Amino acid sequence: MLLTCCYGVVDDLDDLMMITSVMERNGGVLRQRDHLASRLTFDRLVKSGSIARVLPGTFVSVDLLTNRHTRCAAALATYSGSVLWGTDAVAALSGTLAKSPFGPKDTVLLAHAQSRYPRPGVTWVRRSVPDAHRVRVNGLRSPSAAYLAVEASARDSGALIEKFLRAGKVRPVDLPAIVPLLIGSPGQDVRRRIVGASLDNPWSGGERTLQELLRRNRITGWVANAELVVGGQTCFPDILFEAARLVLEFDGYGVHSKPEVFESDRRRQNLLVIGGYHVLRYTWKQLTEQPDALIAQVRTMLARESTS
Incomplete structure (x- = not known):
């Protein structure tokens, strides 16, 4: 040009x-x-x-002028020492920043260690992001995915952690080291609890609840979202008891009712069954309103496999 x-x-x-x-x-x-x-x-x-x-x-x-990546780059160029924050940082780390146009009333959300006066086109958050957790994504300064997700967990119940775990942007082992960096900020008790519960690699809120239910009932011997190759194809079961050849799947209606997900679920289940795995599927209502029945079914399947 x-x-x-x-x-x-x-x-x-x-x-x-x-x-x-x-x-x-x-x-x-x-x-x-x-x-x-x-x-x-x-x-x-x-x-x-x-x-x-x-x-x-x-x-x-x-x-x-309406390119969101360009407008974020302009804000960062104007204010040295700042990093993207909030939804713009999430979009940058996810590679989706340019998908939504920058509107006339939009602002770029930036974080800076010191207070800043409001400016047209920019919104500020006072936050000191350690140098070790400042990254560049397509030329834009951003907090690391782990830092951003753990910080947000005080407000979003771990939704961003789950999103980044699912996308492979963070690993469970990356999360605990972030918590001490946020001492003094609101919600530390919530962060500690959510990070602790995230060590088992939940990819959704339903999976997190299912994992918590298994832990509360002292059911062990499982891994979550681990790579499993069956019939030459790779899948990531929500919960896998490899020794018992048992898979548990959480089906959230908002995601699993989509035609492409519905089809994918059936293909994966058939693949697992042909490969010799038993599959139990659970909904949010079953998780929250019928947890005892769910646990009884899991125990029955585990006992059956241990005696076979």
Whole structure:
């Protein structure tokens, strides 16, 4: 993309090419203070409408004004020391940042160790993210997935931890070391409890509840979401008792009622049964309203296999 302006040919073509090159490397973002020697060219680009100011001293290509990745990059370029936070950080770490356009009333949520005044287009959270947990994702500064998920667990009951575990962004072993880094922030007791319960690798709230039910009833010998190869195909059973050849699956209606998931569940169950595994499936209602019946069924299956 070569920037042009309504003044015709720019006097210093080298300046224009240099600015264009910098903008491309920076994801469509330019800081005015980085181009003081090319002020005339810069001003002409602004007046021609090729670039637009979005934050103090920071401009982006008009073609990218609604690109969320570009707007996040502009905010980070404007405020050194800051990192993405909240939904923008989650989207960046998940690779989905550019999927939703940046609207006229949207803001970029940033975290910084010191208080900052509100600015149009930016919302602030005061948070000191340790250097060891600052990462770059497609050129954007962000907290690590483990740090962001554990911090959020005080408010979301572990939903972000489950999302990142499911996507392979974090491992259960990564989580405990984050808790001491958040001492002094609200919700530490909740974080400790959720991180402890996350060590068994739950990929959803229903799986977390199922695991807690098994632990409470002292049923051991299982692993969660471990890679299992059956018939040359790989699957990740919610709960696997390998010695008993028993699989437990949680079926949440919101996810498992989707046609593609419904079909996948049946293919996987058939694969497991043909491979010699027994499969028990449970719903949220069975987990929460009929836990004794669930545990009795699991114990029956485990006892049957231990005597066979």
